[in-house]
Amino acid sequence: xxxSFARRMNLLRRSEIREILKLTQKKEMISFAGGLxxxxxxxxxKMKKIAVSILEEQGNEALQYSTTEGYEPLREKIxxxxxxxxxxxxxxxxxxxxxxxxxxxxxxxxxFLDEDDIVLCESPTxxxxxxxxxxxxxxxxxxxxxDEGMILEELEKVLTSQKRIKLIxxxxxxxxxxxxxxxxxRRVAFMALVSKYEIPIIEDNPYGELRFEHKILPSLxxxxxxxxxxxxxxxxxxxxxxxxxxxxxxxxxxxxxxVRIKQGADLCTSIRNQMEIxxxxxxxxxxxHIGKLVELYRSRRDVMIEMLQATLPEGVTFxxxxxxxxxxxxxxxxxxxIQLLEDCLENNVAFIPGDSFFPNGGVTNTLxxxxxxxxxxxxxxxxxxxxxxxxxxxxx
Amino acid sequence: xxxSFARRMNLLRRSEIREILKLTQKKEMISFAGGLxxxxxxxxxKMKKIAVSILEEQGNEALQYSTTEGYEPLREKIxxxxxxxxxxxxxxxxxxxxxxxxxxxxxxxxxFLDEDDIVLCESPTxxxxxxxxxxxxxxxxxxxxxDEGMILEELEKVLTSQKRIKLIxxxxxxxxxxxxxxxxxRRVAFMALVSKYEIPIIEDNPYGELRFEHKILPSLxxxxxxxxxxxxxxxxxxxxxxxxxxxxxxxxxxxxxxVRIKQGADLCTSIRNQMEIxxxxxxxxxxxHIGKLVELYRSRRDVMIEMLQATLPEGVTFxxxxxxxxxxxxxxxxxxxIQLLEDCLENNVAFIPGDSFFPNGGVTNTLxxxxxxxxxxxxxxxxxxxxxxxxxxxxx
Numbered sequence: 133x134x135x136s137f138a139r140r141m142n143l144l145r146r147s148e149i150r151e152i153l154k155l156t157q158k159k160e161m162i163s164f165a166g167g168l169x170x171x172x173x174x175x176x177x178k179m180k181k182i183a184v185s186i187l188e189e190q191g192n193e194a195l196q197y198s199t200t201e202g203y204e205p206l207r208e209k210i211x212x213x214x215x216x217x218x219x220x221x222x223x224x225x226x227x228x229x230x231x232x233x234x235x236x237x238x239x240x241x242x243x244f245l246d247e248d249d250i251v252l253c254e255s256p257t258x259x260x261x262x263x264x265x266x267x268x269x270x271x272x273x274x275x276x277x278x279d280e281g282m283i284l285e286e287l288e289k290v291l292t293s294q295k296r297i298k299l300i301x302x303x304x305x306x307x308x309x310x311x312x313x314x315x316x317x318r319r320v321a322f323m324a325l326v327s328k329y330e331i332p333i334i335e336d337n338p339y340g341e342l343r344f345e346h347k348i349l350p351s352l353x354x355x356x357x358x359x360x361x362x363x364x365x366x367x368x369x370x371x372x373x374x375x376x377x378x379x380x381x382x383x384x385x386x387x388x389x390x391v392r393i394k395q396g397a398d399l400c401t402s403i404r405n406q407m408e409i410x411x412x413x414x415x416x417x418x419x420x421h422i423g424k425l426v427e428l429y430r431s432r433r434d435v436m437i438e439m440l441q442a443t444l445p446e447g448v449t450f451x452x453x454x455x456x457x458x459x460x461x462x463x464x465x466x467x468x469x470i471q472l473l474e475d476c477l478e479n480n481v482a483f484i485p486g487d488s489f490f491p492n493g494g495v496t497n498t499l500x501x502x503x504x505x506x507x508x509x510x511x512x513x514x515x516x517x518x519x520x521x522x523x524x525x526x527x528x
Numbered sequence: 529x530x531x532s533f534a535r536r537m538n539l540l541r542r543s544e545i546r547e548i549l550k551l552t553q554k555k556e557m558i559s560f561a562g563g564l565x566x567x568x569x570x571x572x573x574k575m576k577k578i579a580v581s582i583l584e585e586q587g588n589e590a591l592q593y594s595t596t597e598g599y600e601p602l603r604e605k606i607x608x609x610x611x612x613x614x615x616x617x618x619x620x621x622x623x624x625x626x627x628x629x630x631x632x633x634x635x636x637x638x639x640f641l642d643e644d645d646i647v648l649c650e651s652p653t654x655x656x657x658x659x660x661x662x663x664x665x666x667x668x669x670x671x672x673x674x675d676e677g678m679i680l681e682e683l684e685k686v687l688t689s690q691k692r693i694k695l696i697x698x699x700x701x702x703x704x705x706x707x708x709x710x711x712x713x714r715r716v717a718f719m720a721l722v723s724k725y726e727i728p729i730i731e732d733n734p735y736g737e738l739r740f741e742h743k744i745l746p747s748l749x750x751x752x753x754x755x756x757x758x759x760x761x762x763x764x765x766x767x768x769x770x771x772x773x774x775x776x777x778x779x780x781x782x783x784x785x786x787v788r789i790k791q792g793a794d795l796c797t798s799i800r801n802q803m804e805i806x807x808x809x810x811x812x813x814x815x816x817h818i819g820k821l822v823e824l825y826r827s828r829r830d831v832m833i834e835m836l837q838a839t840l841p842e843g844v845t846f847x848x849x850x851x852x853x854x855x856x857x858x859x860x861x862x863x864x865x866i867q868l869l870e871d872c873l874e875n876n877v878a879f880i881p882g883d884s885f886f887p888n889g890g891v892t893n894t895l896x897x898x899x900x901x902x903x904x905x906x907x908x909x910x911x912x913x914x915x916x917x918x919x920x921x922x923x924x
Contacts, residue, residue, distance in 0.1 A: 135726050135756070136694060137785065138642050138664070144788045168593055176587035183579040191572035195768035197564055231627055231772075235794040242663055246534050263792040267638055268534070298532060330531050360531070372591035376627075376798045389533065392540045396659040398631040402772045402798060 143266040156482040162514035164501040165482040186407045198403035200394050202229025206410040218351035222381045228390050229401045233378035236364035237264035239393045245270045249298040256489035258308045272491035281314030300333045305340040306456025309489045309500040316349050323355040335363045339456035341370050344430035359383035370422050375405040432503040435511045443519035457504040463497040481517040539662040552878040558910035560897040561878040582803045594799035596790050598625025602806040614747035618777045624786050625797045629774035632760035633660035635789045636730050641666045645694040652885035654704045668887035677710030696729045701736040702852025705885045705896040712745050719751040731759045735852035737766050740826035755779035766818050771801040828899040831907045839915035853900040859893040877913040
């Protein structure tokens with residue numbers, strides 16, 4: 133008799149992105165596949181000073197077990213920054229520190245989902261959220277989404293016809309994978325609609341502070357009158373993913389349950405790493421650090437868009453993200469992104485086919501491009517190779 | 529309609545230890561309740577040097593995302609150390625880095641357990657393993673356990689009569705909570721028995737290197753001929769819990785599935801923290817660091833045992849651990865540890881009642897004492913207070 137696994141393991145496949153990323157580790161590869169921040173902007177020198185001063189001033193505390201909720205001064209700073217940037221009114225009591233915001237997604241699945249419960253999400257949606265939730269074996273309904281956000285007529289149809297909806301998962305700011313941002317009008321109407329139902333909403337916002345133009349729009353959490361919105365974000369995009377510090381902001385009834393889940397899952401997050409970020413915010417100008425990221429990513433986005441406009445054949449469209457790390461490209465219907473990827477890998481340029489961002493499949497002609505991790509010259513050359521491959525494919 | 533949570537949330541209660549620990553934060557409290565290592569032995573000065581050199585030499589890599597499996601040089605060192613200490617024959621390919629070994633327990637629940645599946649464990653067993661597994665809503669069968677380990681006649685009865693056993697969870701070395709260690713003979717017989725069934729075994733071994741006398745016994749993993757034993761341990765007890773670095777050692781078929789689970793759960797563990805431990809092992813004498821811990825904890829155990837022998841009334845028994853962090857005390861049957869705790873807290877001494885280490889309850893006259901975290905003078909005074917409270921309780 134072979135070892136018997138939990139049923140959920142049938143749903144947990146190896147991440148396709150991860151498999152593609154392995155192929156992209158060749159030196160000569162130009163990769164738009166990952167979602168990595170630009171390492172040249174990691175504040176390495178400053179982190180050296182911070183690391184030493186934390187160990188000097190609070191060494192014993194920094195290396196010991198800590199509370200499940202997280203390091204209070206960091207929770208306080210996160211609340212203050214959220215309120216200033218996303219117009220929320222949260223306090224440190226609402227903030228739970230997690231190991232990156234991926235952990236917040238896993239915990240949300242654990243908190244809400246029994247087998248065959250329904251998760252509503254955008255179409256497409258974030259691939260790794262699908263993996264996180266799949267561990268709890270739900271069904272997904274991907275609600276049609278346009279340039280302003282989820283289409284509310286479609287959403288309402290689902291809300292009124294389905295009984296087991298347990299969770300709505302959305303990424304209103306510079307969505308992964310499309311780079312699109314919900315309009316203010318859509319946000320307001322969305323919250324008005326969903327507030328009639330007592331369904332929790334995960335507002336996943338890892339990229340919101342990386343806005344290249346215009347002002348940050350009010351978050352869904354800022355319009356939440358019923359305590360339904362669970363806001364999650366991370367320092368992985370604005371600071372350093374290697375520290376693995378993200379957070380959940382949730383109302384007390386939810387917060388207290390997330391704490392119980394974290395107790396069972398990993399007891400606590402590295403307090404030393406939390407102390408370092410809190411100290412960095414105290415000692416250095418965090419906003420100017422983010423300013424540098426915004427400047428760099430904006431110029432990389434500009435170069436990518438300029439090159440796409442100059443080189444793509446007709447019939448291929450793409451998004452114009454106002455921030456974040458990704459843009460989204462749509463090929464003519466008859467073309468398969470997975471086929472194109474094979475051609476591209478031969479020519480040393482990589483991307484992620486959009487297929488796996490649709491939880492129920494069915495779309496095969498889209499792809500995600502990351503612009504944060506490659507220098508401008510490589511973006512130029514990479515897009516030249518991509519466009520050439522598209523033209524050759526379409527000529528076949 | 530209120531928010532609807534997953535069914536598992538009915539099983540996830542707040543940790544009782546955690547609630548008691550909150551009460552013990554008063555300055556005047558002598559606490560044997562936690563399970564904290566002695567912070568005075570954290571190698572703070574050395575960590576300062578390590579932190580700086582990692583950021584100097586590999587800063588960009590240390591602060592970036594990393595592979596889900598973990599930092600290769602650390603995985604290699606872990607495999608080498610395990611083979612040397614626990615007589616295993618693992619390689620780095622078997623080692624998955626986790627956020628503490630608590631995460632290994634959570635992942636094991638996720639990998640094996642559907643609702644109402646059965647977990648076999650010792651009686652008593654580790655409280656936080658119960659919490660971790662409870663997230664997957666299993667039933668527990670606590671198999672009777674004596675001074676040499678699980679009683680095999682009892683285990684066999686369960687193995688032959690129950691269909692849905694998915695997992696056997698044991699802590700053969702200096703068990704939490706009892707401090708007991710399985711005999712070599714029992715280990716061999718246990719492996720011979722369970723190898724007839726294809727049931728995975730979690731060998732949880734966070735304390736094994738903290739042995740005060742005699743030699744480390746061969747691990748269950750070293751006797752595993754069928755790839756059923758999943759060994760888990762951590763640097764939290766031998767180094768610093770604040771870094772949150774633990775690991776799983778498992779055969780390829782299991783390893784590959786744990787990796788998928790980690791991908792969905794939190795992508796990866798802080799690579800900077802992993803690099804620091806690998807570097808510490810390279811640059812400093814890790815065995816002599818462990819030697820210092822052993823010496824300190826041994827003398828604290830000795831003081832605690834000496835005081836218990838000198839002050840306890842008749843009818844109270846306790847274990848003599850050969851290593852680890854805990855010993856276990858049994859009151860006369862009619863006494864309730866929870867009642868005793870109330871008396872003790874008034875007298876500023878704390879412990880954990882044993883009740884919650886029995887997954888199905890029913891035992892109320894036991895308690896766990898930690899000796900690693902209190903200096904000798906406080907151990908003397910604390911045990912005096914404890915014994916006094918026991919005598920007063922028994923006189924009522």
